[in-house]
Amino acid sequence: MPAGTLYRGREGMWSWVAHRVTGVLIFFFLFVHVLDTALVRVSPEAYDTVVATYKTPIVALLEYGLVAAILFHALNGLRVIAVDFWVKGARYQKQMLWTVVALWVVLMIGAIYPVLGHAARELFGS
Amino acid sequence: MSTTETTASGIGPVEGASLYSVDNPAPVIEPPRKRTKKTPKSTRGNFELAAWLFMRLSGVVLVVLVIGHLLIQLVLDGGVSKIGFAFVAGRWASPFWQVWDLLMLWLAMLHGANGLRTVINDYAERPNTRLWLKGLLYTATVFTILLGTLVIFTFDPNIR
Ligand code: HEM
Secondary structure (H helix, E strand, O other), X not given: OOXXXXXXXXXXXXXXHHHHHHHHHHHXXXXXXXXXXXXXXXXXXXXXXXXXHHOOHHHHHHHHHHHHHHHHHHHHHHHHHHHHHOOOOOOOHHHHHHHHHHHHHHHHHHHHHHHHHHHHHHHHOO | OOHHHOOOOOOOOOOOOOOOOOOOOOOOOOOOOOOOOOOOOOOOOOHHHHHHHHHHHHHHHHHHHHHHHHHHHHHOOOHHHHXXXXXXXXXXXXXXXXXXXXXXXXXXXXXXXXXXXXXXXXXXXXXXXXXXXXXXXXXXXXXXXXXXXXXXXXXXXXXX
């Protein structure tokens, strides 16, 4: 790696990588999600059968991952917007990134019970 | 901080009298790349600028729509466990949630599709690969937006 780069291999680069990866993942999920919701035009049974698989413990874990991706992309997206439009945005980009990460951790801890609680109850009994 | 407050300037007073005055103005020198009636019309519009701006504007709106959606569907009132046909029917009985979901669908699809266009532009180098990937992307995007819109507008709670 060339010495002295301000960007490569540093926080700015990794947040960009994470923003890109989460954005692409969310887009693919959205495609599938519109298809499964379209089943409400087929029959209530077809829709409920597919949604039932969304309530299983394994998919609950995937949902937690989806929440993680969306929350990071949303928070970091606001940071990108601040870097572009706020005069001091570029100067505080690093502080803003750690704010994003801290907020993300707090929200992810808060999401454990609501998103994974039902799966835990199913696996370990209530 | 303080150096800029003094009146010291790198440009000293102009020596001698000015050649020009109000009655004898300096000739206007046209900026080299200025568009005039004679230069050809720009072949590019401001599409990339509009796309850049759209990513940011839609992003701000999506924060509200998507986080709200996640709260309603995965967190409040029993989380996923409550979701089913009846729940969907209850929500889409209200125009407010129909508009919410419609706006979220359009903005998220266009935002995501434009984001993927950037990603394709970055990694796919051969013109043919780019063409096919973008063709696939645009087809899937138009299909998904139309399907989702149709589902929201034609939803029938008494389908059975
Ligand atoms: C929740 C609110 C969201 C915000 C605040 C947001 C913000 C942003 C911003 C500002 C960019 C531009 C980044 C840049 O030009 O460097 C971006 C890129 C992107 N977004 Fe979002 N976004 C949100 C939701 C979504 C959703 C729902 C999807 C998927 C459907 C998505 C997919 C993408 C993709 C694929 C990119 C391109 C990434 C890249 O070029 O590296 N975003 N987002």
